[in-house]
Amino acid sequence: LGQGIVFVFTDNxxxxxxxxxxxxxxxxxxxxxxxxxxxxxxxxxxxLSVKMKKEYPKR
Structure with missing residues (x-):
C-alpha cells in the first residue's frame, strides 16, 4: 500500500x-x-475455504 505504480505502453x-x-x-x-x-x-x-480450515482450524 502507498506505493506508486506506472503503466508504460505504446499505441502498438x-x-x-x-x-x-x-x-x-x-x-x-x-x-x-x-x-x-x-x-x-x-x-x-x-x-480456498476448505484449505484454510485445514491450515488454520482454530480460526
Whole structure:
C-alpha cells in the first residue's frame, strides 16, 4: 500500500479497445468486471475455504 505504480505502453501495445476498458476498471475500482463468472468465483472460494480450515482450524 502507498506505493506508486506506472503503466508504460505504446499505441502498438493496444491490440483491442477492450484493453483500455480493462485498464480503466482496474485503475478506478481495483477489479475487472466480468473477468470471471459467479460460478467460478463460488468454486474458487469453496476450495480456498476448505484449505484454510485445514491450515488454520482454530480460526
Amino acid at each position: 501495445d493496444i491490440k483491442d479497445d477492450q484493453f483500455l476498458e480493462y485498464l480503466n476498471n482496474v485503475l478506478s475500482s481495483g477489479e475487472v468486471s466480468g473477468l470471471i463468472t459467479r460460478e467460478e468465483m463460488d468454486e474458487t472460494l469453496s476450495e
